[in-house]
Amino acid sequence: GNSVTQMEGPVTLSEEAFLTINCTYTATGYPSLFWYVQYPGEGLQLLLKATKADDKGSNKGFEATYRKETTSFHLEKGSVQVSDSAVYFCALNGNNRLAFGKGNQVVVIP
Amino acid sequence: EAQVTQNPRYLITVTGKKLTVTCSQNMNHEYMSWYRQDPGLGLRQIYYSMNVEVTDKGDVPEGYKVSRKEKRNFPLILESPSPNQTSLYFCASRLTIADPYNEQFFGPGTRLTVL
Secondary structure (H helix, E strand, O other): OOEEEEOOOOEEEEOOOOEEEOEEEEOOOOOEEEEEEEOOOOOEEEEEEEOOOOOEEEEOOEEEEOEOOOOEOOEEEOOOOHHHOEEEEEEEEEOOEEEEOOOEEEEEEO | OOOEEEEOOEEEEOOOOOEEEEEEEOOOOOEEEEEEEEOOOEEEEEEEEEEOOEEEEOOOOOOOEEOOOOOOEOOEEEOOOOHHHOEEEEEEEEOOOOOOOOOOEEOOOEEEEEO
């Protein structure tokens, strides 16, 4: 079945550092891929998406490229801010549902 | 404002006392869903509904019931809550599951504690 795997553990980094969060997926066909962000005390909100191979989703300085050959959709940001501290979820759409990864807590220290 | 609302936001109850968490969306979405979020397990889908009177089990449906009598509402019912249902619950909706590209909107969450 469809599944999403995110790298283990929280990510702690300093302001203006480069952020990468790895996401790989298993799916049949060509699913749509998403990154959602959850700020403290809030629900999830869509950060960016990509609908086909080699598509690049981008928003708020974050980017992710749909890599079919490596079944990956890694999230990157060149210079993080304290306000980027949140939990980030990778997700794919298939079989009448969104399948989510376990999420990564990102803590940005001033 | 387009939104998904949930009530209550916080609830502490005791084992066996039936409860309902309400969910409502004002976007005329066909598809609605319930998730629970637990540390180390991420989000797991409980039930989903593709339209009025159409519901189906997600990954962790045991101990939960849902109904979809109107398009805007999708309540989650715990007939006999147990401590292992202590969790953070999210309702979500999207226009239709038929379009794989459309965005799913989430409610603010309900933190449930079962003693």
